[in-house]
Amino acid sequence: MELIKQLVEIPSPSGNTQEIIRFVEDELGGLGLEMKRNHKGALLVTIQGEDQSRHRMLTAHVDALGAMVKEVKGNGRLRLSMIGGFRWNAVEGENCKIETSSGKIYTGTILMHQTSVHVYKDAGEAKRDEVNIEVRIDEKVRNDEEVRALGIEVGDFVSFDPRAEITDSGFIKSRHLDDKASVAMLMKLIRHIRSEGITLPYTTHFLISNNEEIGYGGNSNIPAETVEYLAVDMGAIGDGQSTDEYTVSICAKDSSGPYHYGLRKHLVRLAEENGLDYKVDIYPYYGSDASAAIRAGFDIVHGLIGAGIDSSHAYERTHESSILHTETLLWHYVRSSMVDA
Incomplete structure (x- = not known):
């Protein structure tokens, strides 16, 4: 929660994200990671896995409105x-x-x-x-x-001004939780993998993208070996939505169409096997780094999960329990087997 607060307090409108990318680099420095920036200024982190012929990519974006x-x-x-x-x-x-x-x-x-x-x-x-x-x-x-x-x-x-505040009741309310809450979760996941000396089943890339809010953040620098691509972004809350601030939201469909059915069922199965609270939902006016990658023509299995964020693209809020269920699902996902296409 404190890391999320640090991230939202760094100004990073799309097109001006150098400072926050530098912050993420510095925070992950010293872990012996393969890190590089692409020409668009996004950060790509790679952790080699047992299977180097098939790769995974997870992405979250630091750019903000x-x-x-x-x-x-x-x-x-x-x-x-x-x-x-x-x-x-x-x-x-x-x-x-x-x-x-x-x-x-x-x-x-x-x-x-x-x-x-x-x-x-x-x-x-x-x-x-x-x-x-x-x-x-x-x-x-x-x-x-x-x-x-x-x-x-x-x-x-x-x-x-994000006006970030963490309440005693476990909420964080701030602008730009979309998608800096997800960035914080990926940073914590990377740290945990390295600190515990865990070998992942597949080489896994983490893309901290910086142009998602304008539609093309995660549509490049996807290695040819990549099979699965999971965007970690917000779950949208409102009338007709099942997503709430206390569970992990698993997206079945957004404005780009359905996400990969097999990967969605795999994520649901992981949540159920590990006792996580989750909701499957459809986001009607939404696009992600994963849908941008599909539109760019990449032959990948794509999925989308995230914490439930209330009042998206305004003064947002979520609860620590939603963060916990989301990051726990990510932990189980990166150690799981790939789905069949």
Whole structure:
């Protein structure tokens, strides 16, 4: 839980993930791992197994939702362009950071232009969109020239304050649990395998991807020997969903279509054999690194599991029991036999 908190507090909107990839590298350093970055900036970790002719790959992504400066407005505020799929109302009132191309950081708040109810009659009804949403910078600026004098320009990245909190009742609530909770689980799994001197049945790759929120994070650098590909991402919660915050969610289908039936049944069987609480679910408006890999044309068996995350792409929350059941299923999965295609 503390590692998840550390991860969500590192700004990493898609396209600007160098700092968090470096953090993961440093945390896994000294374990004698094969690690390299691909050209997209993602991190690939490999652990050799008994069978080196057939490989597995597990992936989770460090990139998060965010924004980019679209326009420096004449009133000294910033117009934004979204990075990733969220709704403007989900970030209205949120504190943020603006990172200039020189690396300087400024803070601000994301607000409606028509925020003051004492001035704007339509403050509650005005459309929450990129025309009306703007960033109020925490600097003494009154026009676009004064903003530009700070070094802020079009194309600068804007990250959202995660407001991470771990409660005494076992919840963690924060932005960007999608998918930094999964990254933390893979990091813990890698550490455990190395510290216990465990030999896996198959050579296993761990891809910490960095472009999932924009659709192509895990669609490359998949070794030709890879047979199974498991994405570890969030389980979506809402009306009509079986996923909750206390179990591991096993995805049967998302917007890309069904996941591999044999692998799904294998994951269910592992959960049942080991007394894990799980839910099988369908995520209607969802895609993963695994579905991106399938679309890229890789001949793989693909699956998707994750902790149940409430209020996805907004101020999210999950419980430690969901984290526990998910990471335990991962532990049993990497030591299990492959499924038949």
